[in-house]
Amino acid sequence: MTTEELEQLLAQQPIALLHRLARGRVQRHFRTGKRRLIELLLRHSAENRAGFESDLLALIGERTARPAAPPPRPAVQPARHSAEARRAASAHQEQEPHEPAVTLQAWLEGIGVPPPQPFVPDPWQEDALAKLQTGDVIVSVPTGSGKTYVAVEAARRAMEENRTVIYASPLKALSNTKFTEFSRIFGADRVGILTGDRRDNGQAPLLIMTTEILRNLLYDAAGGEIDVRLDTLGLVIMDESQYLADPERGVVWEETIIFCPSQARLLLLSASIGNPHDIADWLTSIRSTPCHLIKHSKRTVPLRAGYLHPDGKLTPLFRTLGIPHGHPGQWHPEAKRLFARYEDETMPSGRRR
Amino acid sequence: MPPSIHPVDLITALRQRHLTPAIVFLTSRRACDEAMESFDHTNSVLPPARQEAIAKVLEQVIAQYPSIAEHPLIPTVQRIGVAAHHAGHLPSWKIAVEELMRHGCLDAVFATTTLAAGVDFPARTVIITQSSIRKARDFTDLTIGEVQQIAGRAGRRGKDLVGFAIVTPSPYIDLGVLTKGFTGHPEAINSQFVISYPMVLNLLKAHPLDQMQPILAKSFAQFQLNQRAEILERKLDDLHQQMEPYGPRVCTDWITQWHLYDQVRRQRSHRGPVRRHEPPDVSARFHFLTPGRIAGLAKSRGVVLRQYRSKGQKSPMVTLLRQGGAITECPAAIVTEVFDRVLDCTEAPVYPWCTTESLESLLRELEELPARLPVLPILVSKEHEPIPDAIVQTLGDFSCPTCPSRSACQKDHAHASKLRQEQQRNVKAIQALRTSLWHRFQDKIDALQHFGYLSPGARLTEAGEWARLIRIDHSLLITELIRAEAFTGAAPALLAAVMSSIAHDDDRPGAFPRISPGLGSLLGQVRKLAESLSPYEDPPLLRADIAAVTEQWIADPTLTWIGLCKKTTMAEGDIYRLLARTLEFLSQLHTLKDTHPALADCASQAIASLRRGVLEELP
Known part of the structure; x- marks a missing residue:
């Protein structure tokens, strides 16, 4: 191929192909126009003419092989150096198989109230209750999946066997809420509450208390001076068990679990945490019965994430309708553009925090 | 463009898209209050039917908790259908807001992220405006667990088909933190086991000392330490395998042997001047051959340059x-004689090593020298410096120089000793992991023995028997105060005031009522004692202004809640929490009624006068 022929061939190609050809050959090629790019490519080709020509022909062949393929990619994003360019390119390729990003209309669709349905317990709830017959259970599920149902049913079953149930919650306010709720379910005479300064119906079969009070009860019982009916204690429900990691109060949860009488079953209810199996292993290692782990991460009500610009424009946050688990980089292009603009306008002198 | 969306616009946008009810998480209590204020002059009011529904629910709550009847936010809540919910509010107000949300009366609630766990009601939408929260006076990025906890409030079971978590930027937001939080897997949780004095006392009350270690081993803390130890043990096994080719050679512990030998060898070579093979007379003479010196050679003479x-x-x-x-x-060695004559010579750093002038004069003087010159008598020391006996002896101990595996030892020593060091480090680390809890426990035992709560045999003393009932923070300070009889004859108000200053751990500034002189001097004593205890227990803040709030509330039974709130800039919710915590501390003192009847009596009087008004209406 003579130089003129090569120049003509290059001129016939779309600019995107030239940019691909220039990658790694011409520095800052994305800055140049088509004519300048051809000039630079020709100058560069002098070094290794054969290699250059074969690359060009390969690219042309690739292009003609899939004429219906998506339109040539938009001009390559500004890449600072080749490594980054390669990464950007690979990220782009990774995204290509995805369907285009969701539209706002699609994202907003489906708002509404579901038709009233008879309550059917989820399989995991049944599973948790069944496992509680043979050992301790730790439930680690997303917020709002229905842990309370498990607690109520477990308490009901234990009370039917004439066992005492203790329900421990981290906050006094939460204890009060649960007291009201459980009194409604089981009847006021069957539910009692013990907190730092409140003592109602302390002889009831279902006792609600803060974890600190439960810990103190267990200490007093170990010291042998208090008439707690620990021998009839059949079930200890510990709500919000992720408090185990609370810097100030976490130790109380540990003490309670360590000193929990061995004949009582433990039911730990927790929000999603990273290592529930560790806690299950721990409980198995220190208690007489094995601990079963009930874990899932699927929300009952699906979640969608959005981005609201200060000027009131709403867009989806991710390309997908739901949350793209494990792919934090899949931003919706519109959200990305708006947020970049926001940062440009609000960050003093472009400094990022 | 404004740095963040205006609350009114936000609510309007949400209403348009049918995204209400929503919980809007804001950075601070102040941001929540300001958001509420911004609705004062809008006309986006609710239709009358909904206003009535809100009024009806509020009426029910007020019937139960009259303290919120006059709440300043009620008009806005009724007119617009938005409310604020944060730690600065009374629990009864929070219950009211939660009740309104449950009935679906509100369009939005402004809440702080600090207590995301405390917001126990769901909504269709949550609005996230920041990516960091204030923790211990510092802003830290939200963890994945926290983001999911917040997002978990979106979508009511049975009431919504989908939930929405919408991010709206405010200055300093990092969207990356939030997208990671939405899509990531929550962090693992770690044990926060702390060994406290009451824990030690209570454990020793129920179990003998030799059972303590097995009990501590049952903690999640030890479980996690063991997990780490197991990882190290696996590494140790690996190292053990790598060490296999470096097993015993001619000597069993050849690594140490070679190490010592190597050290001694190096030390020896550093001793004294470098030994050279030169005749002693040459080296003796060499010192005198300075520039300008006349030296005699075999047949002629010369000047040393x-x-x-x-x-x-x-x-x-x-x-x-x-x-x-x-x-x-x-x-x-060519110099046969050193003469006792030195010529003037100006040295130079380069050839010919002296200035041209002095070279000429040297040459001239050399020619003019007399035939005979006095010879410099130089004493030649025949003996070499002997190697110190100690070293000779040590060297004799080593068989290394003649050992058959010498070359192998020399070659492998560097790698083998590095491996062995790592092995030893791992062994130590494992040891520390296995025993650290027990050591921490023993430290506490030592301290308790020092103060006389435990006998030398680690049994509870008389003081220990009652001290174990005080199971709150700063228990050592409180029990020591009781033993020092600091509260003898103190009024209930004074006792409660001191307890509240011990209980309060927030350093939020503000204006507070004046404190009485009696309380001032008592707090001075407490502070002195707390400082002397600081090696054993972190001293509390002991704020006098906080104590004054409690003192006023108890000392003056006619003081109303509104009156108390007016005396300080503390938020209502903070005062409530302070008094509730004081109640808890006082009820702990009340448990000492068998051993300290006067103190328990005083505490119960304080409890009785403390629990009135707002504090009485809430359990």
């Missing part, structure tokens, strides 16, 4: 100016 040691062999060399003007470099 410089002396030096040759580069490779370090043999002594001199540069001589000979009779006849030749400048030669020759070994010092």
